[in-house]
Amino acid sequence: MTLLRLCFLITLLLGTAAWAQPIKPIEADRIAAVVNNEAITMNELRGRIASVERQLRGQGTPLPPRDILEKQLLERMIIDRLQLQLAKETSTRVDDGQLDGALRRIAENNRMSLPEFRAALEKDAIDWARFREEIRDEMTISRLREREVDNRITISEGEIDNYLANPERAAGTNEELNLAHILLRVPEQASPDQLLRIRARAEEALLQARRGDDFGKVAASYSDAPDALSGGALGLRPLGRLPSLYADAAEKLKPGEISDILRSPAGFHIIKLIERRGGAAAAQSVRQTHARHILIKVNELVPEAEAKHKLEVLKERLDHGADFAELAKLNSNDLSASKGGDLGWLYPGDTVPEFEKAMDALKVNEISQPVRSQFGWHLIQVLERRVGDATPERQRQLARQTLRERKSDEAYQDWLRQMRDAAYVEYRLDDK
Numbered sequence: 001m002t003l004l005r006l007c008f009l010i011t012l013l014l015g016t017a018a019w020a021q022p023i024k025p026i027e028a029d030r031i032a033a034v035v036n037n038e039a040i041t042m043n044e045l046r047g048r049i050a051s052v053e054r055q056l057r058g059q060g061t062p063l064p065p066r067d068i069l070e071k072q073l074l075e076r077m078i079i080d081r082l083q084l085q086l087a088k089e090t091s092t093r094v095d096d097g098q099l100d101g102a103l104r105r106i107a108e109n110n111r112m113s114l115p116e117f118r119a120a121l122e123k124d125a126i127d128w129a130r131f132r133e134e135i136r137d138e139m140t141i142s143r144l145r146e147r148e149v150d151n152r153i154t155i156s157e158g159e160i161d162n163y164l165a166n167p168e169r170a171a172g173t174n175e176e177l178n179l180a181h182i183l184l185r186v187p188e189q190a191s192p193d194q195l196l197r198i199r200a201r202a203e204e205a206l207l208q209a210r211r212g213d214d215f216g217k218v219a220a221s222y223s224d225a226p227d228a229l230s231g232g233a234l235g236l237r238p239l240g241r242l243p244s245l246y247a248d249a250a251e252k253l254k255p256g257e258i259s260d261i262l263r264s265p266a267g268f269h270i271i272k273l274i275e276r277r278g279g280a281a282a283a284q285s286v287r288q289t290h291a292r293h294i295l296i297k298v299n300e301l302v303p304e305a306e307a308k309h310k311l312e313v314l315k316e317r318l319d320h321g322a323d324f325a326e327l328a329k330l331n332s333n334d335l336s337a338s339k340g341g342d343l344g345w346l347y348p349g350d351t352v353p354e355f356e357k358a359m360d361a362l363k364v365n366e367i368s369q370p371v372r373s374q375f376g377w378h379l380i381q382v383l384e385r386r387v388g389d390a391t392p393e394r395q396r397q398l399a400r401q402t403l404r405e406r407k408s409d410e411a412y413q414d415w416l417r418q419m420r421d422a423a424y425v426e427y428r429l430d431d432k
Contacts, residue, residue, distance in 0.1 A: 034426040035081045048073050052229055062214050064221035082419050087144045094139045149412045155403045163399045175239045177250050178275035180215050180232040183225040186267040187421050202261050202268040209258050215272050241405045266413035290384040292341035295334040297376035307377045311370040
C-alpha cells in the first residue's frame, strides 16, 4: 500500500468516525404565545423565568412550582406586550439618553457608578443589553400608563366637597398601612363558568395564604397584578390614598391578618395587612419649603455629561461667592430663570421625588450637589422653611391629589382588563 493511499484511507476512516459520532440535539426555539401579530418565544419566556427566580431568591420568597410560575409569567408577558404594542402605535418611546439617565440613577441608588453597576450585573450572569431593554420597556409602560390612564382620571368638585366634608379626612391622619395584595383579573364579559373558575382560584389562593404559606409565594403563583413578583407588596401608604375597597377592608384587620375575598369590577382581590403605623389625627399644618434652582436640560445638543459638568462649574462658582439668582437668570433652562430660579413655597408632592428628596436633605441656605431628575440636572438651594396651615385652595388641591391616587390603581387595572379582552391571544405553551 502506497503512502499516499494509506493517508487517504486514514483520512477517510477518521472522517467516517467523526461522522458517526452522535450529535447532541439542540432544541429549536418555538412559540409560547401569539399576541395580536407578534410572537412570544420559549427562549424569551425562559429568560424571564430565570430573571424572576433570581429576584424571588434575592427577596427570600419561596419559589412557586415551575409550571405555575411559567403560566403566570406568560400571562404577564402578554399584558406587557400589549402595552408595548400600543406604545409603539402611539409613538410613546424612551430614547437612549433618557434610558442612560435612569440606569445611572438605579446605579446611584445602589451606591455604585454605572460601570460598577454593569460589572456587578454581569458578574451575576445578567446580560447587560437585555437588562437595558427591560428597563426601557418598564419606563415605556410607565409613560403609557401616565398618558392613557392617570392623565384621564377626573375628579369632580363634588367629590372634593364630599371628601372635605368628612372632618377626619379633611384634617388627614398619620395612619399608614403596609399592605400586600393578590388580584385575579376577571374579563369584562366573563361568562358564569369563567367567574366560577376564577373565584375557585381565588379561594385556593386564600386557603394557601391563611394556612400559613408565604404570601409572596402565593401572590407570585396566583396574582395578575403587575407587582405580583414583588410579593404583591404595595408598601406603606396613607390610609386615605388607598383604593376605597382596600382601605375599608384593611381598617378591620390586625397586622398579619388576611381579608376575605373582595370583589371589584377588575376582579377578585385578597389583601394582607403587614403593618400599621400612626393613627392619630394630624393637624392641618403642613411643612413648606421656599427653594430656588438652576436647571440644565439634557437633550440632543447638551448630552448628560456636559449638563452635569456645567452645573459642577456653577456650583464651584457659588461656593466662591457668586450670586445664585444671577447665575440662574443666565444659565437655567426653566421658566423660573427670570425670577432667579425662585420656585416659591413648595408643599410635599409639588416636585418630582428626586428633587424633593434632595431638597428635604438640605439645610437653610445650603446648595446641593448636582441632582438628576427626569427634567435634567439641578442645583437646589433652600431659602426658608416653615410649618403653616394649608390654605383652603391648598386643601382642595391636596384632596384632589389624594382622590386621584386612590382612583389610579383601580383605573389602571380596569384599563388593562379592557385591553386584554380586546386582544387576539393564542396560547401554544402546551404544543409539542
